[in-house]
Ligand SMILES: CC(=O)SCCNC(=O)CCNC(=O)[C@H](O)C(C)(C)COP(=O)(O)OP(=O)(O)OC[C@H]1O[C@@H](n2cnc3c(N)ncnc32)[C@H](O)[C@@H]1OP(=O)(O)O
């Protein structure tokens with residue numbers, strides 16, 4: 077039997093110039109730039125870098141910002157389909173459905189030229205905050221506030237979801253998380269997007285599949301699960317007992333561990349610092365105490381470190397997002413990476429179709 081690479085662990089499936097995850101130096105580069113340096117920049121600029129391969133000129137950035145501001149309103153056709161969904165539908169299901177609708181109505185859906193793919197990626201980028209905002213607000217009986225053209229992407233996103241103008245620390249924390257979440261090489265959702273693209277399918281189909289892959293708690297769904305764990309534990313004093321019980325029951329602790337990083341996730345220190353700033357400004361040092369307590373218990377018990385979802389979950393709670401809206405926010409950021417990979421896959425395509433080793437019953441025949 078040929079060698080099996082369960083979960084494709086350790087398999088190098090293709091090359092990519094979008095980002096480099098290096099477990100040895102514990103670093104993450106977007107198009108060559110360390111993500112920690114990019115975390116001080118606006119998310120719109122980082123999106124252009126990931127799509128275009130180079131930082132935009134001031135003029136290019138302003139042109140993109142204008143198009144983004146013009147595309148913020150919730151499409152009526154999306155609203156009508158979402159209104160048919162039960163209020164109990166998970167916001168990730170709302171987002172997945174919305175992306176699918178946006179694909180069905182996009183006049184360039186079948187145009188796979190790079191110019192058309194970029195235009196579609198830009199439109200999705202601009203449209204998703206209103207979709208995420210609507211997913212949260214409709215359940216509270218609230219409509220969307222009108223988009224704020226005087227605010228950048230990150231601040232307008234928070235305004236759209238919460239209906240409150242964010243202060244500087246909230247905008248900075250949120251923007252940092254968007255930059256850190258934007259791209260991470262061949263993770264499961266990006267790979268799903270590349271698989272779909274490899275069949276010569278369209279960008280919205282690839283993104284819809286990626287949303288489905290991101291939803292699971294072993295991937296993006298972990299940021300939602302982290303805050304649920306914080307609520308279950310309650311306070312720093314409860315961390316040791318909670319962990320002992322869960323490890324004894326062989327349950328995975330959400331927000332810890334990573335398939336690629338072996339010495340901790342390179343993005344965590346930057347997001348942890350942002351969380352510290354936000355929690356301190358909000359007088360919620362209890363959240364920081366619980367964060368530290370669970371982290372050190374996990375290190376002591378299993379020698380496993382947090383991944384990006386661990387600081388992002390509590391930060392999103394403190395920013396006023398409903399817990400099940402955390403992963404949809406991840407979608408709005410990662411759509412940049414997904415679409416960059418769709419374009420890269422298309423430019424040098426080969427159908428992705430691995431082999432399997434059959435281990436079912438041997439040849440047999442139907443009874444006469
Ligand atoms: C943005 C992101 O998508 S980051 C990932 C978000 N996902 C999570 O936080 C979910 C929790 N983490 C996990 O389930 C895992 O660490 C994964 C899925 C992310 C990566 O795991 P893999 O590379 O497949 O390693 P695997 O799950 O086989 O774990 C290896 C060992 O470490 C243990 N382990 C790994 N992560 C954890 C965890 N979070 N809690 C408890 N034990 C863990 C496993 O139980 C296993 O132990 P064993 O060898 O004694 O059976």
Ligand SMILES: O=C([O-])CC(=O)C(=O)O
Pocket residue numbers: 257259260262263264295334335336383
């Ligand atoms: O790379 C991975 O497997 C998961 C991850 O951290 C991400 O997608 O950001």
